Amino acid sequence: MAGNWKMYKTPAQTKDFFAAFLPLVAEAKHCEIAICPPFVNIAAAVDAAKGSRVGIGAQNLYWKNEGAFTGEISGPMIKASGAEWVIIGHSERRQFFGETDATVLERTKAALAAGLKPIVCVGEMLAEREANQTDVVLTTQFNGGIASLSTDEFAQIVIAYEPVWAIGTGKVATPDMAADAHRTIRGLVNAKYGADAASKVRILYGGSVKPDNVKGLMAQPEIDGALVGGASLEAGSFASIVSF
Numbered sequence: 001m002a003g004n005w006k007m008y009k010t011p012a013q014t015k016d017f018f019a020a021f022l023p024l025v026a027e028a029k030h031c032e033i034a035i036c037p038p039f040v041n042i043a044a045a046v047d048a049a050k051g052s053r054v055g056i057g058a059q060n061l062y063w064k065n066e067g068a069f070t071g072e073i074s075g076p077m078i079k080a081s082g083a084e085w086v087i088i089g090h091s092e093r094r095q096f097f098g099e100t101d102a103t104v105l106e107r108t109k110a111a112l113a114a115g116l117k118p119i120v121c122v123g124e125m126l127a128e129r130e131a132n133q134t135d136v137v138l139t140t141q142f143n144g145g146i147a148s149l150s151t152d153e154f155a156q157i158v159i160a161y162e163p164v165w166a167i168g169t170g171k172v173a174t175p176d177m178a179a180d181a182h183r184t185i186r187g188l189v190n191a192k193y194g195a196d197a198a199s200k201v202r203i204l205y206g207g208s209v210k211p212d213n214v215k216g217l218m219a220q221p222e223i224d225g226a227l228v229g230g231a232s233l234e235a236g237s238f239a240s241i242v243s244f
C-alpha cells in the first residue's frame with residue numbers, strides 16, 4: 001500500500017502526519033506500507049518513520065548519478081537520504097513533464113542500480129479507453145518502458161496500473177475493469193519473463209482509491225495493492241485503506 005503525496009505537505013506537516021499515522025497502522029502486518037512525499041520531506045519522513053514498518057519513497061529520479069543537471073535528484077542521493085522506494089513514470093510526469101516509455105526505462109534501471117525499489121506506473125487516458133485501446137496502450141508502455149529489464153531487474157520492480165481518467169477525479173475503475181487491466185499486464189509479464197515472474201510480480205491499482213472502495217478492489221485476486229494519491233494525505237483515511 002503506497003501513498004503518493006504529489007506536491008503536498010511541508011516537513012513540519014510530514015512530521016505531524018507520521019505522529020498520527022504510525023499508531024493507526026502499528027498492527028497492520030499484512031502488507032508493506034510506503035509513503036512517497038516530495039523530495040524535501042524525505043529526511044523528515046525517514047526520521048519520523050524510524051523503527052516502524054513504513055518505508056519512504058521518492059516520486060521521481062534522474063538517471064545520472066551526479067553532474068550538471070540543475071534541479072534534478074539522483075538515485076544514489078535518494079538512497080542516501082534513507083528512502084527505499086521510488087515512483088517512476090507517474091501519469092502526471094508523462095502528461096506535464098515529458099516522461100516517455102524510454103525515460104521510464106532509464107529511470108527504472110538507474111533506480112535499481114542505486115538499490116531503490118521502483119514502482120513503475122502504466123495506464124491509459126480516457127480517450128484511449130473509449131477507443132478500446134487500453135490493451136494496446138498497456139502493451140506499448142510495457143514493451144517500451146519495462147520489457148528491456150533483465151529477469152533479475154524485473155524481479156525487483158512493482159507495477160502500478162493507474163488509468164489516467166481515474167487519477168484525482170473521484171472516478172474509480174470498477175474492480176472488474178481494474179482486474180482486466182491487471183490480467184493484461186500479467187499476461188505481458190508472462191510472455192516476456194515467464195509464469196513464475198507473472199505470478200510473483202505485484203501489481204498495484206491506482207486511481208481514486210478511498211476507504212470506501214478499497215475493499216472491493218482488493219477482493220480481486222489480480223490486485224495486489226494500491227497506489228493512493230489524495231486519500232494518502234490524511235492519516236486516518238490512509239490508515240483505513242491500509243487496513244482494508
Ligand code: PEP
Binds near residue numbers: 167168206
Ligand atoms: C496517484 O497519484 O497515483 C493517484 C492514484 O491519485 P488519486 O488516488 O488521488 O487518484
